[in-house]
Amino acid sequence: MLLELAYILSAFLFILGLKRLGSPATAPAGNAMAAGAMLIAVVATLLDREVVSYAGIAGGLVGGALVGTVLARKVQMTAMPQLVAVFNGFGGGASALVASAELVRQAGMEPGIAAGIAAGVGILVGTVTFSGSVIAYGKLQGIVTQRPVLFPLQRVISFILFAGLVAGVILMAVGPADPRLVLAMAGAALLLGVLLVVPIGGADMPVVVSLLNSYSGLAASAAGFVLGNALLILAGALVGAAGLILTQLMCRAMNRSLANVAFGAFGGVDTTVGQDGPARTARSTTAEEAAPLLAHASRVAIIPGYGLAVAQAQHEVKKLVSNLRERDVEVYFAIHPVAGRMPGHMNVLLAEADISYDLLLDLEDANDQMPRTDVAIVVGANDVVNPEARNPASAIAGMPIVDVDRATTVIVIKRSLSTGFAGIDNPLFYKNRTMMLFADAKVAMGDLAREVREA
């Protein structure tokens, strides 16, 4: 009875905590509330009569807490997408292990249709989350190539694996629990997770990370069904919903369906078709030449992309913003939803550099401002500012973009004229009012900040 009351309180606090995560002012309290809810649930469970053996639990809790603390404290902000992927993976893996353990415990007995399905789904989704997150981590960390990895029959193999796993779930539902079946399913699901994530390119990572986030919640729900535990079902469903919303937002921000992201393999092949038109020249500039433009502008926009994170240029950006604002230049950031490698990536990076979130505009607001903007600085972004998106024949047709070409002047900071992840040439670079500043983002931003102060 006491346990149930504790779980109800915990569920209440999870929901309230999530609600408070919705505004920057209340978010830290919301997070603390959710953590408190977790603590209540864990302590109440430890005190439960059914828990009689504590040594293994204590060891696991201490070990896990140590690893978790070190990861959370030591990892750099620029590595946040990887870390989120890793945590997703651990959550999914834990749910798969719980479902597996429950089936092994019942070996030889009939779990029944409902429990069998729940356990099978828990193993399937949890394990796919685990191995998919490991690959996502590898891609984000640069261990696995960010380019889509494609090989013959990939989809066929994935489909066969998936069909086999569904058959496994049915076997679990109708037959006696069998540890060998658990092992086979875990193995197949591990492979499926790898196959589902390797063909997805780096620029589509925000979708993958959101989706894995959702899966980790759904796996927890499935584990809840296996154990008949309402709190697991509820908390898992909350997370599943959160991840699905983010996934949907990210897909919409690229005007692509989830299926297209999963199987479209953007950037795998060079999609630059017939660009043999008249030779185009991009106009190159230097920090010295560009700085006076900025210093004498009344409104400047900065459009950050993944390149900013790679170059770790956020603190240099902050310097530039401060120096511009000292000269009474209005500065704002245009944040594209899929800029970076996870939802909100740019916001976290800029927050780390102490840039107020008031300056960060979303796509719609930023595009309203663009025609009244003197200089737009594109730093480390490419596809999200590509005007080709307005061309119905283009591979990125219909993707909402930051309309930087509506600003009076555009400065693009980039190391070369190479294409973005979508593999599409960017006509923005060749426009009359575009100036290319070929440099590393960090160096360029530092130079601009200094030149603006001295201008």
Add this chain to the structure above:
Amino acid sequence: MGVWLMGIYVFVLAMFVGFELIRKIPPTLHTPLMSGANAISGITLIGAILVVGEGSGGWVTALGIAAVVFATINVVGGFLVTDRMLRMFRRKD
């Protein structure tokens, strides 16, 4: 079937609550939201505790302990890193 039906009620209603709560969250907070939500999915920890706690030994306990370790990393790391990020989101000047 009663318990199962109840579980499905909880699942469906919680999905709705989740959708309603999260739909309105500003893009600025998407990353902390995701990592906070992820920490909540570590709730599977209590399932892991129950599995290990009954002390049946053998593979069940081994799998359960692995689950406790995984889930605890998820919970502790997730909440701490979310807190670390949220502390950076302050209105300045």
